Amino acid sequence: MKTLRVPEATVTRLSIYSRFLERLDRNGITTVSSGEIAEGVGVSPAQVRKDLAYFGEFGTRGVGYNVKDLLKYTLKILGLDQEWALAIVGAGNLGFALCTYRGFNVRGFHIVGVFDNDPTRIGKRIGDLVVQPLTLFPEIAQKENIRIGVIAVPTSAAQEVADMMVKNGVEAVLNFAPVAINVPDEIEMRNVDLSVKLEILTFNLGFRNAQSL
Amino acid sequence: MKTLRVPEATVTRLSIYSRFLERLDRNGITTVSSGEIAEGVGVSPAQVRKDLAYFGEFGTRGVGYNVKDLLKYTLKILGLDQEWALAIVGAGNLGFALCTYRGFNVRGFHIVGVFDNDPTRIGKRIGDLVVQPLTLFPEIAQKENIRIGVIAVPTSAAQEVADMMVKNGVEAVLNFAPVAINVPDEIEMRNVDLSVKLEILTFNLGFRNAQSL
C-alpha cells in the first residue's frame, strides 16, 4: 500500500482555499488561477498548486481552475461531502457559542446534542437544541451515530469527558480545554487553544521591542 | 543587529509549556526535567530543550529546571509579565464567550471593552463589562491604551473593523472571522479558525478509510 503523507499544513490550507472558493462561487466567479487563490488567502501560487497536486489534477493548463468543480473537489477531500453528527459537551459560554457558530453548520457539521451535568443548564434551549444531562450521552450517541465530540468543559473535567466519548464510539475529538488529553491511537484528536495565538501576538510585540534596543 | 529567528511553532509550544508549568506549580512540584515536560505536553525532550535554548540557559545539568523560575522565564518571554489591554469587537455569542473565557484573564489579558453596533446588544452586561457602541471605540481605545483588538464579528464586517482598530492605534489583531484580512505590515495579526481543525479531523477519518480500501 502506498502511504501518501499529506502535511497537516496542506490540509489546513485546503480548508482555507475551500472557503475562499465558496466566496468566489457566491460572487458568480467561474474560473480562478493558482495565483488568484494564493493572493486571496495569503500564500504562494506554487504552494496552492503543490497542495492540490497531492490529490489529483484539477486544473486546465493555460486556463486555471473551474471554481465550482474545484470547490466540490476540495470539499470531498476534506470529507465534507457528507454530514457529520457532532456532539458538544459543556454548555457554558463557550459551548453555547459553538452551538450557534454558523461556521460549523455551514460546512456539513450537524450538531445533534449538547450535554452538561450542571442542573442549572440542563433543559436550557440553545437554538434548536436542548441541553441534555451528560448521563444521556451513551444513548444519544448510539441513536444519532455521533462520530465527533467537542470538549467545551473546564480543564479539570476534560480527560474524563474524552474517556466517556471514546467509550461511546466517538472517532474524533476536538478539545477546547487548554490541557493535553490522552486518547487511544486510533482516535483522531486536536486541541484548539483560544489563548495561544494571543500569546504569539504578545511575544511578537515584545520581541520586536527587544530587537530594536 | 543579530536577528534571531524563532520559529512560530516554538512560541506556540512555549505557551503550552508555560501552562503545564503553572499546573506543576499549583501541585507543589518544584523541579522538572525536559523529559517530564515533554511527556506532559506530548513533544520530544530534545524539542523542549531546543525551544528553551533560543532564549537562554534556564536549567541545571544533572538536575533539571526549577518550576517557579522556568515558569517566570516563559511568561516573560511570551510578554505575559505585563498586562495587556484588549478590546473585543462583536458581542454576539462568540464575543460573549470570549469575554467570559477564563483562559484570557488568567494570562495577563485585561478586557477593557466590548463593542457592537447592534442596538439590541449595546448596554447589555457581560460580567463586569457593558457592551459599548462601536462609535465609542476611538475614545475608549485612547483612554485605556488598547493594544490588542479581537475581531468577533461576521465575515462581512471583519475587514472594516480591522481598519478601524488599526486607525485607532491597535498594534495586534486576533481575528475569529474565517476570512483573510489585510493590515499594514507593522501590525501583528493572526487568525483563529474554529472550523479548520474540525475539518482536519474529518479529512483524517475519511483519508484513513480511503487508505484501507
Add this chain to the structure above:
DNA sequence: TAGATTGTTAATCGATTAACAATC
C-alpha cells in the same frame, strides 16, 4: 565518583519555493 540531565552541534527529515516542460 557514578548517575543524571542539560545545552548544543551535526545529521536527518520534511516542507516550501523556484523553475520549467507540458499543454490549453
Add this chain to the structure above:
DNA sequence: TAGATTGTTAATCGATTAACAATC
C-alpha cells in the same frame, strides 16, 4: 502561433531529532 497557467521536479530552506560533551 503566442500567451498563459498548470503539474512536477529539483533546489533550497528550515525545523526536528539524535547524539554527546559539559557539568551538576
